[in-house]
Amino acid sequence: MLLFEILFKIFSFTCSLSLVFLVEDSSTLCFFQLYWRNMHQLISLKAPMFFLLFSFIFLQAGIPDKKRGKSAKVSWDYIVPVKFPSSINKSSGVEAGKLPAHLLTDIKPYGKLHFRAADAWHAMRAAAKADGVKLKPTSAGDCYRSYSSQRSAFLTRFQLEPITNAVTRHFEGKIWYLKPGFAPLASPGTSNHNWGLAVDIFNASEQSRIRWLIDNVERFGWSWELVPAEPWHIRYVCGDDVPQEVQDWIAANPTLASEPPESEESHSLNLDNH
Numbered sequence: 001m002l003l004f005e006i007l008f009k010i011f012s013f014t015c016s017l018s019l020v021f022l023v024e025d026s027s028t029l030c031f032f033q034l035y036w037r038n039m040h041q042l043i044s045l046k047a048p049m050f051f052l053l054f055s056f057i058f059l060q061a062g063i064p065d066k067k068r069g070k071s072a073k074v075s076w077d078y079i080v081p082v083k084f085p086s087s088i089n090k091s092s093g094v095e096a097g098k099l100p101a102h103l104l105t106d107i108k109p110y111g112k113l114h115f116r117a118a119d120a121w122h123a124m125r126a127a128a129k130a131d132g133v134k135l136k137p138t139s140a141g142d143c144y145r146s147y148s149s150q151r152s153a154f155l156t157r158f159q160l161e162p163i164t165n166a167v168t169r170h171f172e173g174k175i176w177y178l179k180p181g182f183a184p185l186a187s188p189g190t191s192n193h194n195w196g197l198a199v200d201i202f203n204a205s206e207q208s209r210i211r212w213l214i215d216n217v218e219r220f221g222w223s224w225e226l227v228p229a230e231p232w233h234i235r236y237v238c239g240d241d242v243p244q245e246v247q248d249w250i251a252a253n254p255t256l257a258s259e260p261p262e263s264e265e266s267h268s269l270n271l272d273n274h
């Protein structure tokens with residue numbers, strides 16, 4: 001019986017210890033501290049039983065999160081790489097922030113996006129509206145951003161004179177430091193806003209809006225880029241593989257959907273003219 005009790009305590013202790021590494025959660029650490037403080041109580045079998053039970057519960061809760069990666073605890077942590085539409089991929093010759101007009105579509109209620117992202121935006125916006133959730137960009141400049149507008153915004157927010165512990169960016173071969181009180185911004189030419197694939201949603205973290213976005217962005221081909229830092233910044237990630245939901249919206253709204261892009265010849269002609 002004594003041997004059984006000792007083995008039981010060792011097992012319980014191991015479970016509790018493993019918890020600290022599995023679940024980096026303050027409540028678990030509290031249990032662990034409690035465990036140590038009340039060592040004398042462990043003479044009875046009740047305490048190990050108690051901890052074994054909690055160990056089991058926490059292990060069950062902790063393991064799936066570990067498997068999915070730590071950030072899986074954030075329910076809106078949906079981040080996938082951006083697939084570029086062929087019209088703006090590397091071989092297209094189009095530069096970031098310098099998209100020809102025929103690739104850009106005006107979106108509702110204001111701003112412009114690459115035509116693929118524009119259709120996905122309109123489809124998502126209509127679905128949100130049907131569910132009583134309003135979606136709009138924070139401003140017209142927070143959809144497609146030209147290189148020059150990204151550059152002027154960047155120069156307003158960043159300086160060359162070093163600031164301790166400031167956010168830094170590389171631009172034009174130099175290190176730039178974020179001025180106090182300004183939100184970070186990507187270096188000109190490196191933001192998905194420069195490709196017309198990103199949009200910043202007004203008041204994204206409002207409870208019903210973020211809940212709706214969590215449940216629906218994927219269906220319309222969007223994902224986040226930085227969570228939890230930037231809940232408002234979503235990018236269209238499906239390239240030319242238009243999601244079914246967006247195809248359905250295009251079929252139902254042929255007059256609102258973007259015109260198909262012009263041919264390669266007229267495209268390069270267009271670039272020559274700019």
Ligand SMILES: [Zn+2]
Pocket residue numbers: 142193198199200232233234
């Ligand atoms: Zn953004």
